[in-house]
Amino acid sequence: xxxxxxxxxxxxxxxxxxxxxxxxxxxxxxxxxxxxxxxxxxxxxxxxxxxxxxxxxxxxxxxxxxxxxxxxxxxxxxxxxxxxxxxxxxxxxxxxxxxxxxxxxxxxxxxxxxxxxxxxxxxxxxxxxxxxxxxxxxxxxxxxxxxxxxxxxxxxxxxxxxxxxxxxxxxxxxxxxxxxxxxxxxxxxxxxxxxxxxxxxxxxxxxxxxxxxxxxxxxxxxxxxxxxxxxxxxxxxxxxxxxxxxxxxxxxxxxxxxxxxxxxxxxxxxxxxxxxxxxxxxxxxxxxxxxxxxxxxxxxxxxxxxxxxxxxxxxxxxxxxxxxxxxxxxxxxxxxxxxxxxxxxxxxxxxxxxxxxxxxxxxxxxxxxxxxxxxxxxxxxxxxxxxxxxxxxxxxxxxxxxxxxxxxxxxxxxxxxxxxxxxxxxxxxxxxxxxxxxxxxxxxxxxxxxxxxxxxxxxxxxxxxxxxxxxxxxxxxxxxxxxxxxxxxxxxxxxxxxxxxxxxxxxxxxxxxxxxxxxxxxxxxxxxxxxxxxxxxxxxxxxxxxxxxxxxxxxxxxxxxxxxxxxxxxxxxxxxxxxxxxxxxxxxxxxxxxxxxxxxxxxxxxxxxxxxxxxxxxxxxxxxxxxxxxxxxxxxxxxxxxxxxxxxxxxxxxxxxxxxxxxxxxxxxxxxxxxxxxxxxxxxxxxxxxxxxxxxxxxxxxxxxxxxxxxxxxxxxxxxxxxxxx
Numbered sequence: 001x002x003x004x005x006x007x008x009x010x011x012x013x014x015x016x017x018x019x020x021x022x023x024x025x026x027x028x029x030x031x032x033x034x035x036x037x038x039x040x041x042x043x044x045x046x047x048x049x050x051x052x053x054x055x056x057x058x059x060x061x062x063x064x065x066x067x068x069x070x071x072x073x074x075x076x077x078x079x080x081x082x083x084x085x086x087x088x089x090x091x092x093x094x095x096x097x098x099x100x101x102x103x104x105x106x107x108x109x110x111x112x113x114x115x116x117x118x119x120x121x122x123x124x125x126x127x128x129x130x131x132x133x134x135x136x137x138x139x140x141x142x143x144x145x146x147x148x149x150x151x152x153x154x155x156x157x158x159x160x161x162x163x164x165x166x167x168x169x170x171x172x173x174x175x176x177x178x179x180x181x182x183x184x185x186x187x188x189x190x191x192x193x194x195x196x197x198x199x200x201x202x203x204x205x206x207x208x209x210x211x212x213x214x215x216x217x218x219x220x221x222x223x224x225x226x227x228x229x230x231x232x233x234x235x236x237x238x239x240x241x242x243x244x245x246x247x248x249x250x251x252x253x254x255x256x257x258x259x260x261x262x263x264x265x266x267x268x269x270x271x272x273x274x275x276x277x278x279x280x281x282x283x284x285x286x287x288x289x290x291x292x293x294x295x296x297x298x299x300x301x302x303x304x305x306x307x308x309x310x311x312x313x314x315x316x317x318x319x320x321x322x323x324x325x326x327x328x329x330x331x332x333x334x335x336x337x338x339x340x341x342x343x344x345x346x347x348x349x350x351x352x353x354x355x356x357x358x359x360x361x362x363x364x365x366x367x368x369x370x371x372x373x374x375x376x377x378x379x380x381x382x383x384x385x386x387x388x389x390x391x392x393x394x395x396x397x398x399x400x401x402x403x404x405x406x407x408x409x410x411x412x413x414x415x416x417x418x419x420x421x422x423x424x425x426x427x428x429x430x431x432x433x434x435x436x437x438x439x440x441x442x443x444x445x446x447x448x449x450x451x452x453x454x455x456x457x458x459x460x461x462x463x464x465x466x467x468x469x470x471x472x473x474x475x476x477x478x479x480x481x482x483x484x485x486x487x488x489x490x491x492x493x494x495x496x497x498x499x500x501x502x503x504x505x506x507x508x509x510x511x512x513x514x515x516x517x518x519x520x521x522x523x524x525x526x527x528x529x530x531x532x533x534x535x536x537x538x539x540x541x542x543x544x545x546x547x548x549x550x551x552x553x554x555x556x557x558x559x560x561x562x563x564x565x566x567x568x569x570x571x572x573x574x575x576x577x578x579x580x581x582x583x584x585x586x587x588x589x590x591x592x593x594x595x596x597x598x599x600x601x602x603x604x605x606x607x608x609x610x611x612x613x614x615x616x617x618x619x620x621x622x623x624x625x626x627x628x629x630x631x632x633x634x635x636x637x638x639x640x641x642x643x644x645x646x647x648x649x650x651x652x653x654x655x656x657x658x659x660x661x662x663x664x665x666x667x668x669x670x671x672x673x674x675x676x677x678x679x680x681x682x683x684x685x686x687x688x689x690x691x692x693x694x695x696x697x698x699x700x701x702x703x704x705x706x707x708x709x710x711x712x713x714x715x716x717x718x719x720x721x722x723x724x725x726x
Contacts, residue, residue: 003225007048008235010041011214012205018288019198019308020049023176025246026287030197030280031155031177033140033188033312040202042180043138050093050134052240053176054247057086058132063124064171065092065131072172076122092133094126094175096151098142102494105147106154106162109169122169127151127160130175140179141186142609144485145588148188151177152195186609187585194273197280199312242291249290255282259297262336266306269332270324272313280309299337303329469579472712475653475705477552477679483650486551486588493548501542508543515542551588552653553607553643556580556614557636559658560597561627564685569709570623573657573685576712577618580655585611590650592639593617596632598625599664603635607643629658629698630666637674654680656704660694672701680704683712 010017019032034042059066062077068086071078096105107125126135135155140148154160160173179196181188193199205211221228229236260282267277284305289297311324477489485493494510501515520540527535556577564570584591591614593605604617633656640652654675662668682704684695699706 003229004051005044005048005221005225006229006232006236007045007052008239009217009221009228009232010045010048011210011217013041013045013202015308016042016045016200016202018304019200020045020178021243021291022198022284022287022305022308023178024049024053024243025291026250026283027174027176028283029287030195030283031179033193033196033199034178034180034202035183035199036180036202037184037204038182040204042202043136046134046136046178046180047093050091050136052236052243053091053134054240054244055088055090056132057088059084060087064128065133066172067132074170074172076124076169076171092130094130094133094135096126096135096137096143098139100126100143100147102147102150106150106160107169107171109162122162124171125160127154127173127175128171131171131173133175135175135177137177137179139181139185141181141183141188145189145192146485148192152192156195184608184610184613187612193312194276196312198284198308200308201311246287246290249293249295250286252295253286253289254296255286256296258336259285259299259302262299262302262333263306265336266302266329266332267310269328270310270314272310277309277313281305284309299333303333469575469582472576472579472583474583475655475681475707477651477653479651480547481550481552481649481651483550483552483647484588485548487549488552488587488589488653489550489651491548491550493546493550497547498544499547500545502545503539504541504543508541510544510546512542512544516540549587551590551650553590553592553640553647553650554580554584554653554655555592555594555607555636555639557594557596557601557632557654557656557658558618558621559627559629559632559661559685560595560621560623561661561663562597562624563627563659563661563663564623569659569685569687572709573683574618574621576683576709577655577657578615579712581611581614581618589653592643594632594635594639595621596628596635597623598628599631600628601631601635603639607639626664627658627661628664628666629660629662630668630671631664632656632658633668633671633675634666637671640675640678652678654678654702654704655683656680656698656702657683657685657709658695658698659684659686660692660696660698662694668698669701672698675702678702682706683709685709 007017016032016034023029023032034046036042056065057068059068059071059077059080062071062075062080064072064075064077066072066075066078066080068080068084069082071080071082071084073079103125105125106127108123109121135151137143137151143151154173155175155177158172158174160171162169177196187193205214217228263281263285264278267275267281281302282305285297285301288301288304289295292301294301306329307324307326314324474488479490481489481491482493483489483491485491498512501512516536517534519542520534520536523537523540524535527537529535558573558577560570564573581591590607590609591605591611592603592607593614594601595604596602604621605614608614636654636656640654643650643652680699680702682695682699682702684699684706686692686695687710696706698704
C-alpha cells in the first residue's frame with residue numbers, strides 16, 4: 001500500500017494550502033494554478049490533499065463515477081435508476097501526463113466499429129476518470145494549447161463532449177483542477193491563465209531553521225512512511241472532517257450586497273479583464289466563509305479570496321510577472337468595508353486572524369517548534385487559515401520582507417505577499433504596482449545607459465535601455481514541417497485545414513468521410529450490397545491530412561560589441577529583439593539567445609520555452625569590446641546541432657542581429673558554412689550616412705533574408721519584401 005505524505009505535515013505554503021482547500025470545499029472556485037521553482041513540494045501537497053477529500057458513492061460498474069443519488073441522465077453507461085445502492089470509494093486522483101493525446105484526455109470513439117458494425121463504442125478518457133475527484137496536471141505550461149483549451153472547457157462546463165463525424169458522446173466531468181508549472185520553462189498565455197480560478201506563487205524558504213525542519217520531516221517519512229503518517233493521523237482526520245463540514249455549509253453561506261459591491265470595486269480598481277475575476281472572487285469568498293465556520297461573507301473572506309484570484313489576471317503582456325499591490329488592496333477594502341455581519345466562528349476578529357497580529361503558523365510559515373510531530377504547533381488551528389504546519393522535501397515558504405506584510409502584520413507567505421517594488425526588481429519586465437499602468441515597466445529612457453556589474457573585466461561595458469516593443473512581420477521557415485503545433489511556419493498537423501486524405505498507419509483518429517465513401521463505392525456490387533446504405537470494410541477508411549502551423553526554434557545571435565554601442569544603436573537593437581521575442585511568444589516558439597563580444601561568444605539563454613527569461617537576459621545585456629562574428633556563428637551552429645538531436649521535428653530559424661563587422665579572430669566564411677541549410681534572417685544594424693554593406697554580404701553568405709533594422713517596425717513594407725523573396 002502506497003502511503004501519501006500527510007497534508008498537515010507540509011511546512012509553510014499557507015497560501016497554497018488555503019487555495020487547495022477552498023477548491024476542495026467548493027469546486028465552483030475553478031481550480032488552482034501553482035507557479036514555482038523546482039523542488040517546492042508542488043506535487044506532494046496536491047497528492048496529499050486528494051487523500052483528505054471525502055469518499056464518494058458511485059454506481060456499481062459505471063465507468064463515469066455517477067452518483068447513485070443523482071446519476072447523470074446522459075451517462076454513456078446509463079441510464080441508472082436514481083436512488084440505487086452505491087459503493088463507496090476514495091475520491092480519484094488522476095494525473096495527466098505532458099505527452100497525453102486528445103483521445104487519452106477526452107476519450108475516443110471507435111470510428112471503425114461505428115461505421116462498419118453500427119456500434120457506438122466509447123473508451124473513456126482521463127476526464128471521465130477524474131469526475132468527482134482531482135485532476136492534476138504537472139507542467140501544465142508544457143501541454144499543447146488545444147489540450148489546455150479542452151481541459152479548461154470541461155472544468156468550466158462540468159461536461160466533456162466528444163465529437164467524431166456525426167457521432168457524439170457527452171458525460172459529466174466535474175473535478176478539482178490543479179495545475180503546476182515552473183515559469184522558467186515557459187508561460188501559459190493570458191487567456192488560459194484567466195481560466196484558472198486561483199493562483200499561488202511558491203518558493204523554497206531561505207530560513208535555515210525552516211529548511212532544516214523540512215528535511216527532518218522528509219527523512220523521517222522516507223525512513224518509515226507508515227509510522228510518520230500515523231503520527232499525523234489525528235490532524236489528517238480533523239482536516240478531512242473540516243473539509244466535509246465546510247462543503248455542507250457552502251449552500252447556506254450568504255453573500256451580502258455590501259460584500260458583492262466590495263468585490264466588484266476591487267476587481268474594477270485592479271482593471272482585470274472581463275467578469276470572471278468577480279465570479280471567482282465571490283465563489284472563493286463564500287468557500288472561505290464556509291471554511292471559517294461563518295454563515296455570511298465578511299471583508300476578511302473577500303481579502304483572502306482577492307489575494308488568490310487577482311494576481312495572475314493583472315498581466316498586460318507576456319513579460320509581466322503576476323503580482324498584486326497589497327497596499328492598494330487594503331485601501332480598497334477599508335474604503336468599502338462598511339459594517340460586516342459576524343457569523344459563527346467570527347469571535348476572534350474575522351478569518352482566524354489573531355489579536356496579537358501573528359501570521360500563518362505563528363510566524364514560521366506553519367513550522368512547529370518541536371521535532372515536527374503533532375502537538376507541537378503543527379496541527380490544524382495553529383495558523384491563520386487553520387491549516388497547520390508541515391514539511392516536505394526541499395519545500396517551504398520564505399518569510400517575506402517586513403514591508404510586504406498584510407494589515408495585521410502577518411507575513412503573506414508563498415511568495416504572494418511580496419512588496420511590489422521588490423517583485424518588479426526580480427521580474428523580467430516589471431509589473432506595475434497599481435492599476436492603470438498596463439503592467440509594463442521599461443528599463444529607463446530609450447537611450448539610457450548604465451554600468452553593468454556582470455560585464456567581463458578589461459572592457460568598458462555598458463547596458464542600454466529598452467523601449468516599448470512593437471509588432472514585427474512574420475518570419476517563417478520555408479517548406480512544410482512536422483513539428484510541434486504553433487503559429488509560425490507551415491506544417492502537417494493534427495489540427496488545421498484539410499488538404500487531402502491517406503490510408504491510416506494505425507488506429508484512425510480523424511476520418512475523412514468523402515474519401516472513405518469514394519474508396520468503398522466501386523466495390524459495392526462485388527460485396528453484395530442490397531438496398532440502401534454502403535457496405536464498408538476496414539481498408540476503405542481514410543484519414544484527413546491537415547496543414548496548420550508549427551512552432552520553431554528561434555535562435556537569436558546578437559552582436560553586443562562596441563560597434564553596436566556607437567550612436568546608441570543598442571537601444572534600438574534591444575527593442576527590436578524584444579519585439580521579436582514577443583512575436584516568438586505569440587507564435588509558440590522555443591527561443592535561445594547567443595551574444596558575442598570581446599574575444600568570444602556565449603550562450604546567454606539555452607533554448608527554452610520561457611520567453612520571459614530571454615527578455616530578462618536581453619535587458620541586462622552589456623555592450624563593448626571587439627566583434628568576434630565568426631565565434632558567434634560557430635556557437636550558433638553548435639547549439640543548433642545539439643537541438644536537432646534533442647528534437648529533430650522542430651525546425652530552427654536563425655535571427656542574426658549585427659552590423660556585419662568582424663574585428664576579432666576567426667574565419668567568417670568557414671563559420672557561415674557550418675550554418676548551411678539553416679533558415680536565417682540577418683537584421684542589418686548598420687546606420688549613418690556612410691555604410692559598408694557588410695551585413696548585406698554576410699546575408700549572401702548565409703543565404704539569409706536581409707531586414708534593415710530601421711524598417712523592422714514597418715510591417716507592411718517588410719512583409720511585402722519578404723513574400724517576394726520567398
